[in-house]
Amino acid sequence: xxxxxxxxxxxxxxxxxxxxxxxxxxxxxxxxxxxxxxxxxxxxxxxxxxxxxxxxxxxxxxxxxxxxxxxxxxxxxxxxxxxxxxxxxxxxxxxxxxxxxxxxxxxxxxxxxxxxxxxxxxxxxxxxxxxxxxxxxxxxxxxxxxxxxxxxxxxxxxxxxxxxxxxxxxxxxxxxxxxxxxxxxxxxxxxxxxxxxxxxxxxxxxxxxxxxxxxxxxxxxxxxxxxxx
Numbered sequence: 001x002x003x004x005x006x007x008x009x010x011x012x013x014x015x016x017x018x019x020x021x022x023x024x025x026x027x028x029x030x031x032x033x034x035x036x037x038x039x040x041x042x043x044x045x046x047x048x049x050x051x052x053x054x055x056x057x058x059x060x061x062x063x064x065x066x067x068x069x070x071x072x073x074x075x076x077x078x079x080x081x082x083x084x085x086x087x088x089x090x091x092x093x094x095x096x097x098x099x100x101x102x103x104x105x106x107x108x109x110x111x112x113x114x115x116x117x118x119x120x121x122x123x124x125x126x127x128x129x130x131x132x133x134x135x136x137x138x139x140x141x142x143x144x145x146x147x148x149x150x151x152x153x154x155x156x157x158x159x160x161x162x163x164x165x166x167x168x169x170x171x172x173x174x175x176x177x178x179x180x181x182x183x184x185x186x187x188x189x190x191x192x193x194x195x196x197x198x199x200x201x202x203x204x205x206x207x208x209x210x211x212x213x214x215x216x217x218x219x220x221x222x223x224x225x226x227x228x229x
Contacts, residue, residue, distance in 0.1 A: 026171045027134065027142040029149060033122065033165030033192075040087035041165035043120040043194035051193040053090045062195060064111045068092075071103035076157065081187040084124025085163035091124065091191035092181075099186045107182035110193075115175035118196040120167040124189035125157050126150040131188075134168070135178040144168070146188075170198070 033041035042050055051058045053072050059065050074090045076082045080101040081093040097106040123130070126146035134142045146153040149166050156162040170176055175198035181188060 027144075027174075028169050028171070029144065030167045030169075031149065031164050032167070033120070035086070038086075038088045039122075039192060040084045040124070040163070041122045042192045043165065043167065045118060045120060045167055045194065045196065048118065048120065048194040048196045051195075053092055053191060058092075058193070062112060062114055062116075062197070063193075064113070065108060066111060067105045067108040069103065069105055071105065071108060073102060077102070079186065081189055082125045082155075082157040084122050084189055084191055085158050085160070087122070087124070087191055089191070091122075091189055092193075094181055094183045094188040095186040096129075096184050101186050103187065107180055110179040110181070112177045112179070112195075115177055115198040116195050117170040117175050117198040118167065118194075119176075119179060120165065120192075120194035121190045122163075122165050122192045123149060124163050124191070125155045126153050126162045126164065127155040127183075127185060127188070128153045129184035129188075131180075131182050131184075132168070133180040133182070134170075134176040135180070136174070136176050141174070141176065165192070167194075 032044070034044040036042050039052065042052075049062075051060065051063065057065075058068075058072070071092055071094060072090055073081060073093050074083070080095070081103065084091060092108065093103045094106070094108055095101045095104045097104055119134075123146070126149060128145060128147040130146040132144050133140055149164060150162050152159065152161045154162060181190065
């Protein structure tokens with residue numbers, strides 16, 4: 001078998017391995033954060049930056065929020081929104097468009113200027129009609145609902161199983177560039193959004209280039225051996 005055929009087989013195998021690794025990787029989440037007086041919980045993930053909604057506009061150089069009208073509130077209002085348990089500070093609330101309540105935009109979009117591999121938030125009074133969508137290059141790659149992160153998802157204002165700090169992680173080699181928080185009811189409450197920039201990932205062509213070099217090296221070695229005999 002000549003070196004070019006070897007290279008083709010090796011590269012095909014490498015491509016299959018990369019595709020397999022990509023398809024096998026998947027979003028995951030963990031529950032747990034650091035308790036902070038008056039704030040409920042914040043992220044305990046190393047290197048994460050936090051947006052707490054206490055200083056007005058939450059947008060920064062990495063995350064630009066759109067769809068916010070009167071969504072940043074403080075305190076609880078019956079049939080409208082409930083402050084996440086243990087939180088006495090400002091937070092974000094989202095209600096479906098049909099609800100005649102504060103923050104009835106239906107969704108809030110987080111447009112990212114940099115690829116991220118981690119996002120966290122203190123999810124208050126989780127309901128089955130609360131959702132968070134992750135996008136990459138315009139394509140939806142993963143959705144989580146309140147029923148996915150909470151064993152009860154009954155919208156309890158104080159229950160520990162419905163008020164959780166949730167950490168979302170992209171799969172190996174994956175990242176996301178847009179997040180949409182949305183609700184089909186009243187309401188989706190959250191605070192202390194946290195993010196971390198995606199770690200650098202080696203380019204697949206670097207690996208392929210190394211394999212081509214190896215195959216051509218084998219071909220040269222075989223040619224030199226034939227000339228010497």
